[in-house]
Amino acid sequence: MLYLVHMIVDIPSTVSAEEAARIKAEEKAYSQALQHSGKWPHLWRVVGEYANYSVFDVESNDELHDTLSRLPLFPFMKITVTPLAKHPSAIK
Known part of the structure; x- marks a missing residue:
């Protein structure tokens, strides 16, 4: 199943710069592992925002929830x- 996911990140100022850097490094490693596995085939940055639009290809709502919550x-x-569902006018 395909899902379009919009993520907006807002790290509070109470999180130290060092802790934020550690979390971001873990996020990068986890997201890249999901991309390599094919579960996160598309990831786009939103210009001017700490946000992204992504496409996930997972088996179920539950798998998506588990993936995102991790x-x-x-x-x-x-x-x-x-x-997302296939559009009847799509050629692919």
């Missing part, structure tokens, strides 16, 4: 999920 930045994210 993101190290998850506690600092506002996430919107849109399930």
Whole structure:
């Protein structure tokens, strides 16, 4: 199943720069592992924001929830999920 996921990150100023850097490094490693596995085939930055649009390819709503909740930045994210279906006019 494909999902379009919009993630907006807001790390509070109470998180030290060192802790934020550690969390971001863990986030990068986890997200790249998901990309290599094919579960996170598309990741785009939103220009001028600490946000992204991503496409996830997972088996179920539960798997997507589990995957997203394991993101190290998850506690600092506002996430919107849109399930996707093949469009009848799409050529691929």
